Amino acid sequence: MTPPPVLSVRNLVVAIPSRSGTSRPVNDISFDIAPGEILGVVGESGAGKSMTGNAVIGLLDRPAHIASGEIWLNGRRIDALLPEDLRRIRGRQVGMVFQDPLTSLNPLLRIGDQLIETIREHLPMTAAAARDRAVAALEEVGIPAAAERLNSYPHEFSGGMRQRVVIALALCAEPSLVIADEPTTALDVSVQAQIIALLRRLCRDRGTAVMLVTHDMGVISEAADRVAVMYAGRLAELGPVRSVISQPRHPYADGLMGAMPSIAIGQRRLRQIPGAMPRPSAIPPGCAFAPRCPRAADTCRLDPAPSLADDPQGRAACWFPMEHSA
Amino acid sequence: MIRQFAEFWQSDFGWKFRHSPTAVLSFVVSVALVMAAIAAPLIAPTNPFDSASLNLMNGFSAPLQPNAFTGELFLLGTDDQGRDVFSTILYGLRVSLFVGVLAVLFGMVLGVTLGLIAGYVGGRVDGFIMRVADIQLTFPAILVAMLIFGIAKGIIAPQYRDQMAIWVLIIAIGLSDWVPFARVVRGATMVEKNRDYVQAARLIGRKPVAIMVLHILPNVLNPILIIATISLALAIIAEATLSFLGVGAPPTQPSLGTLIRIGQTFLFSGEWWILLFPAATLLALALSVNSLGDWLRDALNPRLK
Amino acid sequence: MLAFLIRRLVQSVVVLLVVGAVSFGMFRFIGDPVNNMLGQERTQADIEQLRDRLGLDRPVFVQYALFLRNAVQGDFGVSYRQGRPVADIIAERAPATLELAAVSGVMALVFGIGLGVLTAINRNSWASSAIMTLSLVGVSLPTFLIGILLIYVFSVQLEWLPSFGRGETVDVGGWSTGFLTQSGLIALILPAITLGLYQMTLIMRIVRSEMLEVLRQDYIRFARARGLRERSINFRHALKNTLVPVITVTGLQMGSIIAFSIITETVFQWPGMGLLFINAVQFVDIPVMAAYLMLISVLFVSINLVVDLLYFAIDPRLRIERAKA
Numbered sequence: 001m002t003p004p005p006v007l008s009v010r011n012l013v014v015a016i017p018s019r020s021g022t023s024r025p026v027n028d029i030s031f032d033i034a035p036g037e038i039l040g041v042v043g044e045s046g047a048g049k050s051m052t053g054n055a056v057i058g059l060l061d062r063p064a065h066i067a068s069g070e071i072w073l074n075g076r077r078i079d080a081l082l083p084e085d086l087r088r089i090r091g092r093q094v095g096m097v098f099q100d101p102l103t104s105l106n107p108l109l110r111i112g113d114q115l116i117e118t119i120r121e122h123l124p125m126t127a128a129a130a131r132d133r134a135v136a137a138l139e140e141v142g143i144p145a146a147a148e149r150l151n152s153y154p155h156e157f158s159g160g161m162r163q164r165v166v167i168a169l170a171l172c173a174e175p176s177l178v179i180a181d182e183p184t185t186a187l188d189v190s191v192q193a194q195i196i197a198l199l200r201r202l203c204r205d206r207g208t209a210v211m212l213v214t215h216d217m218g219v220i221s222e223a224a225d226r227v228a229v230m231y232a233g234r235l236a237e238l239g240p241v242r243s244v245i246s247q248p249r250h251p252y253a254d255g256l257m258g259a260m261p262s263i264a265i266g267q268r269r270l271r272q273i274p275g276a277m278p279r280p281s282a283i284p285p286g287c288a289f290a291p292r293c294p295r296a297a298d299t300c301r302l303d304p305a306p307s308l309a310d311d312p313q314g315r316a317a318c319w320f321p322m323e324h325s326a
Numbered sequence: 327m328i329r330q331f332a333e334f335w336q337s338d339f340g341w342k343f344r345h346s347p348t349a350v351l352s353f354v355v356s357v358a359l360v361m362a363a364i365a366a367p368l369i370a371p372t373n374p375f376d377s378a379s380l381n382l383m384n385g386f387s388a389p390l391q392p393n394a395f396t397g398e399l400f401l402l403g404t405d406d407q408g409r410d411v412f413s414t415i416l417y418g419l420r421v422s423l424f425v426g427v428l429a430v431l432f433g434m435v436l437g438v439t440l441g442l443i444a445g446y447v448g449g450r451v452d453g454f455i456m457r458v459a460d461i462q463l464t465f466p467a468i469l470v471a472m473l474i475f476g477i478a479k480g481i482i483a484p485q486y487r488d489q490m491a492i493w494v495l496i497i498a499i500g501l502s503d504w505v506p507f508a509r510v511v512r513g514a515t516m517v518e519k520n521r522d523y524v525q526a527a528r529l530i531g532r533k534p535v536a537i538m539v540l541h542i543l544p545n546v547l548n549p550i551l552i553i554a555t556i557s558l559a560l561a562i563i564a565e566a567t568l569s570f571l572g573v574g575a576p577p578t579q580p581s582l583g584t585l586i587r588i589g590q591t592f593l594f595s596g597e598w599w600i601l602l603f604p605a606a607t608l609l610a611l612a613l614s615v616n617s618l619g620d621w622l623r624d625a626l627n628p629r630l631k
Numbered sequence: 632m633l634a635f636l637i638r639r640l641v642q643s644v645v646v647l648l649v650v651g652a653v654s655f656g657m658f659r660f661i662g663d664p665v666n667n668m669l670g671q672e673r674t675q676a677d678i679e680q681l682r683d684r685l686g687l688d689r690p691v692f693v694q695y696a697l698f699l700r701n702a703v704q705g706d707f708g709v710s711y712r713q714g715r716p717v718a719d720i721i722a723e724r725a726p727a728t729l730e731l732a733a734v735s736g737v738m739a740l741v742f743g744i745g746l747g748v749l750t751a752i753n754r755n756s757w758a759s760s761a762i763m764t765l766s767l768v769g770v771s772l773p774t775f776l777i778g779i780l781l782i783y784v785f786s787v788q789l790e791w792l793p794s795f796g797r798g799e800t801v802d803v804g805g806w807s808t809g810f811l812t813q814s815g816l817i818a819l820i821l822p823a824i825t826l827g828l829y830q831m832t833l834i835m836r837i838v839r840s841e842m843l844e845v846l847r848q849d850y851i852r853f854a855r856a857r858g859l860r861e862r863s864i865n866f867r868h869a870l871k872n873t874l875v876p877v878i879t880v881t882g883l884q885m886g887s888i889i890a891f892s893i894i895t896e897t898v899f900q901w902p903g904m905g906l907l908f909i910n911a912v913q914f915v916d917i918p919v920m921a922a923y924l925m926l927i928s929v930l931f932v933s934i935n936l937v938v939d940l941l942y943f944a945i946d947p948r949l950r951i952e953r954a955k956a
């Protein structure tokens with residue numbers, strides 16, 4: 001028996017109206033995340049990864065908005081909530097970690113004040129209890145001498161330490177879902193692995209679901225249980241991380257794996273995918289990947305790509321998924 | 327001439343101009359006021375400063391109402407001495423613009439020269455000039471201008487004061503607004519100083535200053551034009567303020583500010599036109615030059631703020 | 632941090648010395664300094680004694696030093712026009728200007744910051760664009776015209792408010808205040824608005840543009856993503872980050888308020904230092920001009936120092952970076 005998913009996204013469409021017509025940077029996306037599961041969302045920049053995360057947490061910048069589809073969090077539909085109800089969910093049920101720890105923290109407020117403010121916003125606590133909890137949160141993310149560091153300002157921490165603080169802030173009210181948007185991209189390579197390990201450990205321990213948005217397949221292969229590959233606002237492939245890496249069914253996923261040095265070991269040279277991803281305002285008819293696809297046939301150029309469910313293995317949105325002999 | 331105008335009209339700049347109602351309107355108003363000021367002796371129905379043509383009986387005539395004693399009609403009325411307000415405004419505009427334009431020119435020449443020297447010589451000279459600029463900027467320009475006016479008044483013998491007042495104003499306002507010009511030119515000079523052609527000129531024993539000036543000035547033409555326009559609006563307001571305070575243009579040679587100063591005394595007795603029309607003219611002039619400057623800044627140089 | 636403050640202090644002293652030199656130059660070389668100091672009633676003995684005290688027979692820089700010493704002790708000479716010590720006249724006039732400036736300053740700060748924040752938060756509302764357009768006109772209007780306009784509307788037409796003077800004042804320990812009488816408070820309204828309006832629009836515009844910049848920052852997004860209330864985000868997180876540039880401009884504006892009070896005081900015949908100064912310029916009353924100039928400079932320089940100190944109070948990053956520098 002599988003537990004009910006923490007997050008369930010159904011046919012989500014994000015639209016941006018403009019003078020030249022409406023573009024859909026996120027187009028008909030569906031996925032679930034189970035408790036304690038880490039879902040990696042990968043794709044080129046502009047593929048709609050971050051936009052999906054922002055839609056879930058209700059932080060789309062106008063004029064972008066959810067045009068259709070449903071978002072369910074812990075069995076409650078949240079895509080049409082009032083702003084005030086959404087605010088109560090943010091931080092309490094959904095935590096968020098941003099890309100750049102140098103700019104995510106308010107430079108003029110002490111770390112402790114930012115933590116205590118967040119804790120007391122969501123949990124009924126006295127100032128003293130919130131302070132204890134803030135110390136515990138900092139200890140959990142591995143910040144030494146946590147009680148003293150409460151009085152420090154963000155600029156007194158290194159980049160990696162700041163990202164730990166950001167994670168503590170995102171987790172301090174014990175949300176059931178964390179959206180981590182490129183949490184390691186701005187960090188030194190040596191620190192990246194530590195942060196990923198930390199995120200993974202904390203979420204495993206608490207059963208927190210994680211949506212890990214990144215363009216780095218290496219991070220995904222290290223941390224995620226399942227991976228969603230996005231291309232031009234759509235899901236190209238969604239499946240267990242091992243299978244997608246070793247036996248991708250969508251030609252784009254295949255190309256993506258071939259272009260990743262950490263995964264393409266044993267290959268003689270890195271492959272690259274010819275051409276560039278279309279802008280959301282200029283997506284061709286048919287399958288969006290068709291112009292760059294080595295396997296494209298006439299069907300691909302004329303008919304929109306099928307849904308994941310049409311794939312016998314339920315993984316790829318492709319007319320001609322790749323077969324791998326076992 | 328016509329071809330040059332056509333070229334301007336077709337250019338990028340011309341396009342931006344045509345498509346900005348604010349720019350067109352403020353340009354038209356500015357030009358109209360400048361023309362009126364230049365042609366004042368031709369347009370003005372009377373010469374308000376020729377005492378022979380004045381008739382005290384005409385005093386306090388309301389606009390467009392025949393005078394009770396003489397039956398004469400005045401477009402914008404008359405003041406206490408029977409001077410035609412329309413004519414005094416035209417002559418006042420002349421004084422205001424004359425002071426404003428010359429003050430800006432003076433500040434510009436001073437600023438450009440000091441900026442060139444500071445940028446080219448560098449070192450202590452540069453430090454000194456820029457320090458003076460910093461200290462001066464600590465104080466509001468109007469205060470600096472007042473002080474210069476006061477000092478000048480102390481130096482000049484009383485019988486020459488009225489005659490010299492206009493020139494003192496020009497120098498006082500000009501001395502208070504040279505800094506922005508100097509900063510722009512100094513920056514451009516420091517960039518240009520290290521260019522190859524300057525070094526080459528130095529190598530062959532030429533004095534590079536003349537060549538540099540020829541190269542630097544085209545580079546700073548746009549910012550200087552912008553600063554000059556905005557400074558002109560500020561100078562006009564500064565002049566009006568000083569004259570209004572009684573430390574500017576004398577009553578024998580009144581500017582718009584002096585007229586407003588005179589008009590203010592009739593505010594309570596009901597002769598509103600003596601105040602209103604000069605004030606409205608000053609506003610139109612200041613606003614149109616100011617918005618022209620703002621527009622130029624946006625159109626020519628979006629980085630300069 | 633200490634090194635930085637000391638450097639600023641030295642700079643301030645240099646500015647004051649320069650201003651002192653200008654004042655001294657006016658005092659010494661325009662007209663006769665003995666006249667400046669003594670006024671009409673004087674004996675030959677007085678003159679001799681003063682020549683000796685000012686060191687008129689000694690080198691110029693010694694005279695300058697003596698001039699500064701006298702100024703520091705509050706001795707600015709005797710007004711030509713009033714024949715009384717300048718220090719006494721200024722002490723009489725200072726309360727009027729300082730009260731007017733304080734009220735306008737507080738008004739400009741409160742409304743400027745308030746409207747700036749509001750127009751930044753609701754930047755797409757029509758009220759915000761209306762306020763912005765009005766502020767553009769407000770910045771280009773000469774101060775004295777605003778004053779005249781207010782007088783015309785509220786004194787001439789509506790007859791609600793007085794157009795000149797301070798109303799009744801009460802003497803509190805040598806300080807004549809208009810805060811304690813009804814007519815004194817009423818008389819403050821129009822001059823305070825006239826003086827504060829320009830500064831208010833400037834502060835409003837800078838707060839607004841800084842606020843818009845800060846609201847785009849990541850830490851504001853992150854604060855929002857943590858579910859903090861809008862009120863806390865706008866005022867606790869965003870406003871504090873706009874304060875450093877706002878304080879720079881505001882500090883300079885507070886200095887300008889004193890200088891611009893010259894204009895307002897003339898329009899409303901407000902018996903303060905500004906009116907005193909403008910009359911001094913008209914009648915070439917050099918001792919008064921010199922004294923006013925020096926007082927204003929001390930004020931400006933102190934304001935700049937306070938602004939520097941406020942930076943450290945607000946931004947913790949400076950405390951470290953400056954200390955290293």
